[in-house]
Amino acid sequence: MNTAVRTTDTAAPAADPARSGLYAEVQLFYARQAHLLDAVRAEQFAQTFTQDGVFAHSPGIPPARGHAGIAQEVREYNERRFKTDPVQRRHWFNMLDVREQPDGTVHTEFYALVATTRPGQPQPVISPSCVVRDVLVRSDDGELRTRSRKVTQDQELFD
């Protein structure tokens, strides 16, 4: 089973994300964003997106849009799935590709797994395996924000 590797991005971006510090900045941004999501701090997580941000996190669920929409989706998703099934989830990202675009946006592509721990079961369930593609932009305050996120579960690749 093959997956598409982005080919629309420039093969040799003008700026080098490793030498500029951008690569580490994206890693740090994602760490803090994931900590907020896993703590179900819905409003703070939503604010790591742009005001018009789009968050397509699961197959079959319409993308959430904007700070209020993303915060609501995070709250409701957690209510729906985990109200009677308490869990501690941890989002793990890895193999992070970062490509600055000519228009100043930053395209990223990375792998994700979620480690889910339940009461009385010390061994977490680690699932699903996903690929995430983000468009990041730098806001007026100098901070990175996610303009759009598309999560594809590996399982969807067989459909």
Next chain:
Amino acid sequence: MNTAVRTTDTAAPAADPARSGLYAEVQLFYARQAHLLDAVRAEQFAQTFTQDGVFAHSPGIPPARGHAGIAQEVREYNERRFKTDPVQRRHWFNMLDVREQPDGTVHTEFYALVATTRPGQPQPVISPSCVVRDVLVRSDDGELRTRSRKVTQDQELFD
């Protein structure tokens, strides 16, 4: 189940750990520290802590203190748990937050999993899921060292 996200740290630290190279330095420090731990090089692992370092690695076990105390704890923990159950453990850290503090220390917070392989069982057991909070300091020799480490297993969050 929500977990606390550190809020005592400054929201916008003066120095940017991505641009200064500190972020990558911490990643490299943790890689070498974990390699020593997983090779059960107890003395060398202990020396990645400060002389007064504190290592609280498991619930119900008093924190180990100082180079001799940490080395002894690592040796004895491995003897106790794995003498009749040979394993190769690998500590994986991820979603690393790094925050320089006004006093010059560096606070980190990250996720951890341990992949444990046993003879005849190629598939590792991946457990437990933890959050680790460290205070790092820069020693006189210019190297980072861990002043304190507190590991919290996700399972403890349900107690």
Next chain:
Amino acid sequence: MNTAVRTTDTAAPAADPARSGLYAEVQLFYARQAHLLDAVRAEQFAQTFTQDGVFAHSPGIPPARGHAGIAQEVREYNERRFKTDPVQRRHWFNMLDVREQPDGTVHTEFYALVATTRPGQPQPVISPSCVVRDVLVRSDDGELRTRSRKVTQDQELFD
């Protein structure tokens, strides 16, 4: 079970891979290399090695050599193992040590796991746990390439 930690490398390398940006550059290189491997883009993956590159990826399989040899090995390995067992694999690397050598090569050592998803089984199998040791060189075009890769599965450590 103890594993060897490289001791032939200089303890205090002249150049600091964190501050120079090399550490992030290696992370980015590995992300793109893994994306190509997991997409089974055999020729493009092979070209992340030097022309005389050596790829020893599994116990009992002779190392593949050179661009054509590595591409062929990747294609045939995927045919042999997965032709009647469709999978989406994801290589995860972590705890990356990077050491610049006096001769200009870059020695790396890191942990690896493979998350393998199959149709109808959303939860990936995560196995085996490995240690990978690479020699990287900078090519004339300024890009990093792998001159040699030796993968050791943790299971082999018990043999």
